[in-house]
Amino acid sequence: MTENNENCETCTHQGTCPSRNSGEAVTCEVDPGSKIKHNIIIASGKGGVGKSTVSVNLARALLLDGFKVGILDADITGPNIPKLLGIEDRSLVLGEEGIRPADAGGIKAASMALVLSSPDSPVVWRGPMKMAAIKQFIQDVDWGELDFLIIDLPPGTSDEPLSVVQLIPDLAGAIIVTTPQEVSLLDSRKAVNMVKTMKLPVIGIIENMAGLMCPHCHQRIDIFQSGGGERMAEEMNVRFLGSIPIDPQVCSLGDAGQTFVEGDTPAADIFRLIVERLKNILR
């Protein structure tokens, strides 16, 4: 229930709206002028757990379902989204309505990597400059009408991801990606708590790199252990969205700028299930 939004019943943020779920009368912060229905952040406590891989495959799955989708690569110093989308050769250009996002087969994308002169150029910026760049991506990119904007956060819980969360006015919630080993789970707990501290809904946890099917003996090998993501979700009282196995194809397709979600593999099957769960939550 909100004090200034009389359209709760038709609001597209019902699934994750904290005020609606608490039943308390609070001020609705959904921007009525926004042309983006769901801003979703993808976060992780630790680097290299598959956050960007989840972001691009989620975007692709939603696009294949007929939604209008964009990706904002909020990782200013390690921007990998263009590589994973196969659009490293593109650049952001200034249009009449602002910065025009690059097009990756129907997915709109904005990333620092689309501004740099070479993929090997480092961004050696201090915090305020990185924040200015993120602010510009949020405020000046002409996203147009979108059903989903997926925001790939830098890893960790430092002031950078924190500021990104504060800069984006109308967030539907956060998906936390973790791997099953204890060091990753430890950092993921911090990421969940960061999101909760920001009064933002945790949409759910995805466990990535959970077990490898040996192509020779066909037995599952739990290289990084397994089940930790689900246990953590239970302990922290947040949804568990699913467990994606290690699959060499996920890596090789990513390196080639392609997505795995449309494939015929166990990882793709599980990912499609995760996307269905997500759509039900956000409905």
Ligand SMILES: Nc1ncnc2c1ncn2[C@@H]1O[C@H](COP(=O)(O)OP(=O)(O)OP(=O)(O)O)[C@@H](O)[C@H]1O
């Ligand atoms: N399930 C998987 N099976 C095999 N390889 C994977 C899987 N998930 C991700 N990878 C690979 O792991 C590497 C790291 O993934 P990715 O870049 O998505 O992680 P990240 O969390 O976004 O990293 P960063 O912290 O740098 O932003 C990539 O090479 C990717 O292809």
